[in-house]
Amino acid sequence: MSSESRLPEPHPRRWQILSAIAIGTLMGPVDGSVVNIALPVITQRFGTTLAMAEWIAMAYLLVISSVLLTWGRLGDMYGHRRIYLGGFAVFTLGSLLCGAAGGIGWLVAFRVVQALGAGMMLASGPAIITEVFAPTERGRALGLNAVAVAVGLSIGPVLGGFLVEHLGWRSIFYINLPIGLVGIAWAYRVLPPPTAVRPAAFDVPGALTLFGALFSLLLALSQGEIWGWRAPATLALAALGVVGLLVFVAVERRAAAPMVDLSLFDNRVFVLANASALTNFMAQFSVTFLMPFFLQFALGMPPDRAGTVMLGLPAAMMVVAPLAGYLSDRFGSRWPAVTGMTILAAGIVSMSQLDAGASGSGIFWRLAVLGLGAGLFQTPNNSAIMGSVPRDRLGIAGGMLASMRNIGMVLGIGVSGAVFMATAGGRPELAAADLDLFLSGMHAAMSTGAAFALLGAVAAWAARTSSSGPGRRAWRERAAPAQQ
Known part of the structure; x- marks a missing residue:
């Protein structure tokens, strides 16, 4: 019997299920970006320091990155539907509490509640998608889910700026309440019950x-x-x-x-595709961390125009991700993933050549090239990761995938910041006073980001070069239609 014939049938309501997952997926990036744009106002309202206000964003990122694998394991044990619905409810409750916070300490604490809920959704979403879609459709489904992330990144700054300006900073949290209630009701209605719940000692x-x-x-x-x-x-x-x-x-x-089945790390595809995901986000965030400083401090752009220019990357991802999913379903994940990482590297190299004479349109199209590469890479790579594990380990795979995204963001910012400081001799907001020094640091940091992208391309290629070994055989047995 062929491996294709042993694969489960796709769920008849799979596209409705995908829409329920996409709502939760959308809320995470929207929430992160709207909060960042509100930090100056929150700092002023509570009469606190910027260093303390930064913990509103930092607590969310640290906690969500630290619990993803735990939620993934619990989903494998007790059913991803339960974890996803519970996460949606916790996130919505956390939003209500954040909006009602009476002090900066309470706001940071309630952001932790939000992070716990968001982690539950992020770890369970890819697992549910993988369960209900056939491998021949998985790439397209994950691509459409990636569109939700790109849309969230695109509308977050615009929505956040409008809400803070016209309705106050608390509205950036209260806006999650109607969306959350509708999302919970829809997910409760359409998400399938777990096919094989395996309770065990946690x-x-x-x-x-x-x-x-x-x-x-x-x-x-x-x-x-x-x-x-x-x-x-x-x-x-x-x-x-x-x-x-x-x-x-x-x-x-x-x-x-x-909690984590260490035998998964004998699987070449699982290990190298996750490594590619890590370097992809490290490369992206080596650019997105420094670009706002370059646009506002070095080029003197106002924040609203700088935000518009920065839309080039997520807008391109939003267009490309579904196409990349279709390509991976038809032709396998290797070539789209490797090509995407190579384009990402070339785009970052072009960004590293920017100088004080750069125009907004010139920066926009360069960022769009980055988005083209990232969108072409991420969906096939995500499909390869989710297709490389047994069905009873999908939660861990989803948690690992989300962990690589969040850890890559932190590493990208940390490494690019360190390279910038070593080259320019100061933090970006200080070094911007000397344009030549700022450009020198920016070019060095972005060159490092391009190197990360090239490493990711090598890892994406190497994930498919072995024709033997237990990891490769297991991957073939479980995801033959996605294999090139």
């Missing part, structure tokens, strides 16, 4: 160890530029994170029901 030591390790490591990476990369706090947290990961592996090897 690996509490593994979950706690992993959370502590990731939280420490990501905090060090995200704050290293501010505290100093050689500061005792940075070094201590980084060391704690690395040691914590080693302890986690030791705990998992001895656990009767480990």
Whole structure:
């Protein structure tokens, strides 16, 4: 019997299910971007410092990155429908609490509640999509879900600016309430019940160890530029994170029901496709971190025009992602993924050549090239990751995929910031006073980003070069139609 004949039939309501997942997927990037644009106003309203206000964004990112694998495992054990619906409810409740927060400390705490809910949705969404779509349609489905991310990134700054200007900062959280209630009702109606719930003893030591390790490591990476990369706090947290990961592996090897099945890392496709995803986001965020400084400080653009120019990247992704999914369904994931990463690298190289005479249109089309490459890469690569694992490990695969995205964002910002500081001798907002110095640092940081993209292209190619080995055979058995 062929591997294709053993594959489950697609769910008859799969497109309705995809729409329910897309609503939750949309809310995450919208929420992140609208909050960032409101930070100056929140700082003023609460009479706090910018450093404290930054924790409104930082707490969300750190917590969501640290719990994704835990939620993925719980979804595999108790059903992804339960985790997804629970996450939608927690996220909506967190939004209500954020809007009603009476102080900066409470707002940071309630952002943690939001992050817990968002993590539940992000870990379960790709797993549900993979469960209900046949491999011959999986790429298109994941591509359309990626459109929701791009739309969220595109409309977030515009929506946030409008809400803050006309309705106040609390409205950026209250806007989630009607969307959340509608989304929960629709998801409850259309999401399928779990096909095989496998309750088991949850690996509490593994979950706690992993959370502590990731939280420490990501905090060090995200704050290293501010505290100093050689500061005792940075070094201590980084060391704690690395040691914590080693302890986690030791705990998992001895656990009767480990949170993360370490045998997944024998799967060449799973490992290298996740590595490609990590470098993809590192490359992207080496650009998107520095571009607002370049546009506003170096070129003197007002924030609204700078935001419009920055739309080039997500707008191109929104157009390309569904096409990339179709291509991966038809021809396999290797060529779209490798081509996309190569285009991304070329786009970043072109960005690294910008100078003080750059025009808004010139920057826009360069960012659109980045979006073309990222959109062409991400959907096929995501499909390869989700198709490379057994069905009872889809939650872990979805959690790992989302973790690579968030960790890549943090690493991209941290590494590009470090390269910039080493070259320009100061943080971007300070170095902008000397344009030549700023451009020197920006060019070095973006060249580093291009190198990340090329590494990702190599990893995407290498994921398909082996014709033997247990990981490759398992991937062929479970996802033959997606294989080139």
